[in-house]
Amino acid sequence: MSVYTDRVTLGTAATLIVPAFHNAQEVHLHNMSKSSNQYIFVGSSAVGTANSIHIDPGDDLSFYLPAGDSIYAVSDPSGLDVGVLVLRK
Secondary structure (H helix, E strand, O other): OEEEEEEEEOOOOOEEEEOOOOOOEEEEEEEOOOOOOOEEEEEOOOOOOOOOEEEOOOOEEEEEEOOOOOEEEEEEOOOOEEEEEEEEO
16 A cells, blocks of 8 residues: 655646546545635536535545546635545555
8 A cells, every 4th residue: 555645735727636546545635724715626627616515624525536536626715725645555
């Protein structure tokens, strides 16, 4: 098993935050902001503020990502950081 970590500054354009891998991945995302109304939206390459789930300020999101899939994110407002921890099996 390997570990992948990153801290990514997001904008309003979709940004790749978890690259595809040949095996399944255990993904943990953290909205690094502590201020209210600062959301990170995650999803496919078509992610946007109107079509995706969000991570509240200071909150985490964890899930298993199937082999070959990737995750993108945007932030509202622009300039927020997302912490990324991925366990690759």
